[in-house]
Amino acid sequence: MNKLTYGALALLLCWACAKAPKDDTPWTDLYDGTLNGWNQKGGEANYTVNGEEIVGATVHDTPNSFLTTDKMYGDFILELDYKVDSTMNSGIQIRSNSIPYYQNGRVHGYQIEIDPSDRAWSAGIYDEGRRGWLVTLDNNPEAQKAFKQNDWNHYRIEALGDTIKTWINGVPAAHLIDDKTSSGFIALQVHSIGKDQKEGTEIAWRNIKILTDSLSKYAKPMPLAAVETKNHVNVDEAKNGWKLLWDGKTTNGWRGARLDDFPDKGWVIENGELTVLSSGGEESAAGGDIVTTDVYGDFELMVDFKLTRGANSGIKYYVNTDLNKGPGSSIGLEYQILDDAVHPDAKLGNHEGSRTLASLYDLIKADPNKPANAIGEWNTAHIISKGSHVEHWLNGMKVLEYERGSDAFKKLVSESKYKVWPYFGEAPTGPILLQDHGDRVNFRNIKIKTTEKQ
Numbered sequence: 001m002n003k004l005t006y007g008a009l010a011l012l013l014c015w016a017c018a019k020a021p022k023d024d025t026p027w028t029d030l031y032d033g034t035l036n037g038w039n040q041k042g043g044e045a046n047y048t049v050n051g052e053e054i055v056g057a058t059v060h061d062t063p064n065s066f067l068t069t070d071k072m073y074g075d076f077i078l079e080l081d082y083k084v085d086s087t088m089n090s091g092i093q094i095r096s097n098s099i100p101y102y103q104n105g106r107v108h109g110y111q112i113e114i115d116p117s118d119r120a121w122s123a124g125i126y127d128e129g130r131r132g133w134l135v136t137l138d139n140n141p142e143a144q145k146a147f148k149q150n151d152w153n154h155y156r157i158e159a160l161g162d163t164i165k166t167w168i169n170g171v172p173a174a175h176l177i178d179d180k181t182s183s184g185f186i187a188l189q190v191h192s193i194g195k196d197q198k199e200g201t202e203i204a205w206r207n208i209k210i211l212t213d214s215l216s217k218y219a220k221p222m223p224l225a226a227v228e229t230k231n232h233v234n235v236d237e238a239k240n241g242w243k244l245l246w247d248g249k250t251t252n253g254w255r256g257a258r259l260d261d262f263p264d265k266g267w268v269i270e271n272g273e274l275t276v277l278s279s280g281g282e283e284s285a286a287g288g289d290i291v292t293t294d295v296y297g298d299f300e301l302m303v304d305f306k307l308t309r310g311a312n313s314g315i316k317y318y319v320n321t322d323l324n325k326g327p328g329s330s331i332g333l334e335y336q337i338l339d340d341a342v343h344p345d346a347k348l349g350n351h352e353g354s355r356t357l358a359s360l361y362d363l364i365k366a367d368p369n370k371p372a373n374a375i376g377e378w379n380t381a382h383i384i385s386k387g388s389h390v391e392h393w394l395n396g397m398k399v400l401e402y403e404r405g406s407d408a409f410k411k412l413v414s415e416s417k418y419k420v421w422p423y424f425g426e427a428p429t430g431p432i433l434l435q436d437h438g439d440r441v442n443f444r445n446i447k448i449k450t451t452e453k454q
Contacts, residue, residue: 025218027079027209030069030186041066041098042107045190053204056190058088060199064128066093066107066187074183077211077218078157082114085201086149090114093128093187094159101371101397103129108396109184110134112157112166112174114203120144123155123166123173127180128189130396132236135174135227146171152206160215165222175224179378186210230272231445245292245301245432246446248272254290257321257330257433263287266436273306276313278440286438289330291319291431296450301383301432304445307375310342311439314361315381318404318430323421329435331418333404333425334361335381335392337441340372350416358394362416363409366392366399378444386451 030037031054040047045065046057056067073095084090096109108129115121123143125135137144146169147153156167162179165172188205211218231248245253249269251262266287268275279286296317303315319332336359340346349355353365357372358381371394373379382393391401402409405426418424434443 025211026213027211030208030210031206035067037070038067039070041068041105041187043190043192047188047190050204053206054188054208055202055204056090056188057200057202058190058193058197060193060195062192064107064192065190066096067190068093068096068098068107068185068187070185072183072185073159073210073212075160075212075215076158077215078159078186078209079155080205080208081152081154082203082205083150083152084114084116084203086116087197088114088116088201088203089191090203091126091128091189091191092155092157093185093189094157094164095181095184096128096187097181097184099371101369103396107187109181110159110164111189112155114189116147116149120147122147122153123168125164125166125174125176127234130180131229131234134178134229134234135176136235137173140173140224143168143171143173146173156220158215158219160219163226165220167220172222172224175222175226176229177226178229180229229445233447237447240449241451242300242302242447242449244446245448246274246443248444253293255293256287257289257291257319259288263290272444274434274443274446276434276436276439276441276443278308279436279438287436289316289433289435291321291330291433293431295429295431296448297429298386298451299383300385300449300451301381302445302447303381303443304378305337305381306378306442307337307339308440309375310339311337311375311441312339312343312345312437313337313439313441314433314435314437315383316433316435317383317385318425318427319433320427320430329437330433331421331424332430332433333390334435335359335383336361336366337381337435339375341375351412354416358392358399360390360392360400360402362418363412364400364402366394367397370399371395371397380445 043062043065045059047067048055091111091113094110098105098107106129111126111128113121113124113126121137124137158165164176166174256263315335316332321330323331338357340356345355349362354362358366384391388404392399413424
């Protein structure tokens with residue numbers, strides 16, 4: 001090579017360097033060559049450091065393991081690289097939590113999937129320990145093909161407000177709108193393995209960096225249509241038999257408890273929320289209670305609700321709308337919805353505390369350590385009724401249980417306002433009811449799963 005050629009090559013390299021864009025993004029490294037700032041939760045997989053890499057290795061007879069950041073993150077942009085054994089399953093947890101009341105501290109929250117299997121859902125979004133798959137890659141072959149087997153892959157994850165976006169090796173992968181959790185730790189997962197799987201298979205992570213400032217400046221456009229979870233049954237819920245009890249848009253499947261049709265006042269549908277309006281706090285004095293047009297025996301019911309200050313409402317089940325034709329609400333077992341701190345009902349009732357949030361109204365007090373979210377934030381009620389056994393759950397914690405028709409139950413009824421109704425709470429079937437108690441309360445994500453009698 002002559003001097004002219006060397007000179008031309010040097011000029012070309014200098015020109016390329018001058019044209020290469022400089023990354024001035026103010027990233028913060030989450031890995032400093034040690035595991036300082038990280039701690040392990042869940043299982044006992046092995047996490048070690050190897051130069052610029054964190055390495056996780058599988059271990060038999062242990063549940064899913066998570067190397068979690070000590071710090072909690074709300075809105076952020078996260079980038080990292082990973083290389084995974086082709087026989088493994090893993091993921092990156094974001095906005096995740098471990099809370100003692102929730103399944104004994106089980107790690108739960110959004111997971112950006114790492115999936116080297118033929119399914120190829122890497123960078124899809126899974127809800128670990130809660131709802132299962134939220135965004136799969138079934139309809140995104142470009143992202144499925146972007147995964148590189150036995151090589152380093154790059155993820156970009158943007159979590160801003162209620163929107164999560166992911167890219168794999170620069171290819172758009174998932175776009176989710178969901179407001180279930182707004183903050184939590186980041187974690188590196190090593191999945192549990194079966195007895196027939198090889199122990200010690202590894203996944204390595206490197207170049208783990210996060211951005212928490214000026215996010216709108218650095219956020220990237222996402223060409224994929226968003227998957228919205230509000231009033232939607234996801235993949236795993238559908239497989240497990242869950243169905244929407246309210247479609248999020250119409251009054252289909254509901255009527256007034258004392259009407260053939262839906263009330264023409266007192267209730268509104270806006271922005272995917274079903275809202276009972278304020279009318280001064282009087283029971284069933286405006287639009288009145290609403291009930292499902294279908295009846296249910298054994299079931300599981302999930303309802304998101306949001307209280308205003310001082311509000312009172314309820315979710316009733318095994319309702320008999322032919323009882324109590326006079327003033328007040330229709331008769332049925334009630335999951336109480338109440339602002340305990342302000343509404344006077346919290347201090348009333350024939351059994352102490354039995355009119356507080358999540359209680360079996362006037363009969364059984366909910367666990368006083370219940371995890372209630374603040375007024376104006378969404379809570380999730382979960383009612384399970386199988387045979388005679390009933391459970392009330394609030395935000396993932398079981399707060400009470402009882403046996404319908406048992407001697408203990410009948411004694412509670414005999415000491416309550418319901419003693420005037422023969423065989424109260426023992427009907428084999430009945431509609432589900434949302435109560436109009438004259439206070440503004442919002443409902444959404446109303447889902448039901450019916451089960452066979454035991």
